[in-house]
Amino acid sequence: MRKIVALILALTMVAGMSMMVHAEPAQDATVLKMAISNADTYLMNTFAEKLEAATNGAYTVEMIDMSSLNGSADALAMCKNGTIDFYFNSAAQTPADFPASDVVQIPFFIGSPEKVEAVEWGLYEAGLYEEYDEDIVPLIFAATDAQLLSFANKKVETIDDFKGLKMRAASGITVDMLKAFGSEVVTMGFGEVYESLRQGIIDGVQTSPVMMAPNSMYEVLKYTMDYPVFYGSLILVMNLDRFESLDEEMQEAFRTACAEQEAEVMANVQANFEKNVATLIEGGDELYVPGDELVDAMKAFTPDLIQIYINNVKAAGIDGEAIIEKVQEIIAE
16 A cells, blocks of 8 residues: 555656756766655765766766655655666664664674675575565665764763663664663654653653754763764665666676775765764763773663563564674674
C-alpha cells in the first residue's frame, strides 16, 4: 500500500517539486533524482560532479528536498518503486525499513566512525543486511556525528549520578541504557526539549551537538560528556532495478563516485560536529571527559544491550546473533 501511495504522490509532485541543483548538468547527461533532506545537502553537494566525472558525463544528479515528497518514509518508498533513483538519509529515520542497522546504535559497542563504516560494509558483503536484498542497493555507508549525553545542572561523574535523573533519549536501545543506569526516561519531541530543560521537567538529553548548538541548547545545558554513546548510520541507496540496468563498467563508475563521496561525507560530518561543539563551548557548556571508572561502569551494561538488540531483530526474522558475531570479528580486525 505504501508503494502505491508513494507512486501517486510522486506523479502529482515530481513536476512541481523543489530541485536543489548545485551545478548545471552536463549536456545530454541522464539526470537521476536523489531524495535528501535540506539539512543534509552539504554532505552530498559535490556528488553530481563526481558522478559526471566517473561516467564521462553520461549521468548527473538533481537533489530533491524529501519534505516535498511527504517525508522520509514516502521518499524511501519512491526509491524502492523507482520513482526516485537515490535516497540519502540516516537509517534511523525509517527504523522499520532498516532494523538490522540498529546494531550501530548499541551504546559503547562499535566505538568510532571508521568502525561503523567498516561494520556496515562488512555486514552487507556477508549477506547479513537482509533489508537491502530487494528493491534497493547501498552505495554509501557512513557514520553520523557522535551522540553524547548532556546535563542541565548536574555533572555526572559516577554511574550513581545517573540515578533519578529525568533524561530524554532518542533511540530505543538508548532508552534501555538510561533505564539500566537508573535514570527516568522521558519521551518527547525534540521541539519540546529546550523548554523542558529550562523548566526542569527533564535533567538532560542524549543527542548530538549538531542538534544542540543550532537550537541554543547551551543556554539550558551546563555539562556535556565528551564520550560517544554511539554513531548512527548514514546511507545512500539506489533503486536496484535502475542500478542493475547499468552495464558492469557503468556500475563500477557509480561505485567509484560513491566511494569518493563516502570519504567526503565522513570528513564533512566530523567538521560539522567540531564546529557545533565549539559553539556549545562558546555558549558556556562545559565539555568534560568522563573518568575511566565511569566509562567502565557504563560499558558494563553493553552485553545486556546487545541481547536486547538480538531479541528485537529476532522478532523481525533477523539473525541478530550472527550479526553481533560478525561485528565483533570486524572490530577485532
